Amino acid sequence: GAGVSQSPSNKVTEKGKDVELRCDPISGHTALYWYRQSLGQGLEFLIYFQGNSAPDKSGLPSDRFSAERTGGSVSTLTIQRTQQEDSAVYLCASSAKLASAQYFGPGTRLTVT
Amino acid sequence: ELKVEQNPLFLSMQEGKNYTIYCNYSTTSDRLYWYRQDPGKSLESLFVLLSNGAVKQEGRLMASLDTKARLSTLHITAAVHDLSATYFCAVDPFINTGTASKLTFGTGTRLQVTL
Numbered sequence: 001g002a003g004v005s006q007s008p009s010n011k012v013t014e015k016g017k018d019v020e021l022r023c024d025p026i027s028g029h030t031a032l033y034w035y036r037q038s039l040g041q042g043l044e045f046l047i048y049f050q051g052n053s054a055p056d057k058s059g060l061p062s063d064r065f066s067a068e069r070t071g072g073s074v075s076t077l078t079i080q081r082t083q084q085e086d087s088a089v090y091l092c093a094s095s096a097k098l099a100s101a102q103y104f105g106p107g108t109r110l111t112v113t
Numbered sequence: 114e115l116k117v118e119q120n121p122l123f124l125s126m127q128e129g130k131n132y133t134i135y136c137n138y139s140t141t142s143d144r145l146y147w148y149r150q151d152p153g154k155s156l157e158s159l160f161v162l163l164s165n166g167a168v169k170q171e172g173r174l175m176a177s178l179d180t181k182a183r184l185s186t187l188h189i190t191a192a193v194h195d196l197s198a199t200y201f202c203a204v205d206p207f208i209n210t211g212t213a214s215k216l217t218f219g220t221g222t223r224l225q226v227t228l
Contacts, residue, residue, distance in 0.1 A: 033214075033215075035216075043221075045215050045217065059215070091156065095214065099144055099161070099214060101146065101158040101161050102158065102214065104148075105155060106154070106155045
């Protein structure tokens with residue numbers, strides 16, 4: 001079956017511009033997560049959505065980062081006024097239930113020039 | 114703050130040999146996950162360990178969890194070249210029921226299996 005999909009796969013943007021990254025989770029998965037992976041920081045949790053509960057935003061590095069999940073499915077991660085340190089691979093994952101494996105998408109490689 | 118440490122960071126081993134990757138973590142948790150990442154690719158789930166003493170095996174890989182020692186191991190038996198990848202452990206600082214898993218990842222172990 002279809003896995004987690006993300007778009008775009010690559011994004012190059014100029015410093016100061018806003019970007020939107022999209023995640024389409026596995027159908028029926030109630031939990032959706034955003035992580036980012038960079039050489040300097042490794043894999044870091046950003047935010048998760050669980051059903052209709054308020055999202056846990058505790059991993060967002062600054063108020064330039066925000067995310068939403070519409071209709072309990074697709075999620076968009078928005079980075080405003082991008083900075084060079086935002087360059088990383090942004091990974092989305094979903095899981096069917098608590099304490100089950102998280103399935104990761106292919107990621108979006110963001111480069112801020 | 115939960116800290117997750119893996120060692121070694123890099124492991125070069127010959128085909129046919131056995132080795133173990135260690136994952137130590139700093140706070141109480143009984144949820145630990147192992148992932149594999151190939152270069153330029155995303156993360157592939159290998160094992161989900163949910164209780165003290167849990168042991169799971171898939172092919173040449175076996176993972177175990179000791180929650181009292183806050184330690185998980187990933188044992189590789191008779192390594193083959195196809196196992197070359199980076200392996201991550203990830204810990205869920207489980208607080209209470211009803212919360213989703215917010216994983217803290219280890220630094221990763223880059224495994225290179227040589228012929």
